[in-house]
Amino acid sequence: MEYTIVLEVAEEGGFTARCLELPAAISEGDTKDEAIEKIKEAIELVLEVTEEQARILGEITKIEVASA
Numbered sequence: 001m002e003y004t005i006v007l008e009v010a011e012e013g014g015f016t017a018r019c020l021e022l023p024a025a026i027s028e029g030d031t032k033d034e035a036i037e038k039i040k041e042a043i044e045l046v047l048e049v050t051e052e053q054a055r056i057l058g059e060i061t062k063i064e065v066a067s068a
Contacts, residue, residue: 015029017038027042
């Protein structure tokens, strides 16, 4: 699955990365490549936690939504 990320130059140096589809997925790195690798890890973690929480809360169903 593809996700949209935003890379920004951090004021203190390095880069911050955030995922537009998963606002909880935020990371940073000293280089663009490092920030991209770390945001991938953050996205995986958010998805894992979200799935775990869904199992606890009730039935899990996947749906498809067409993009505009």
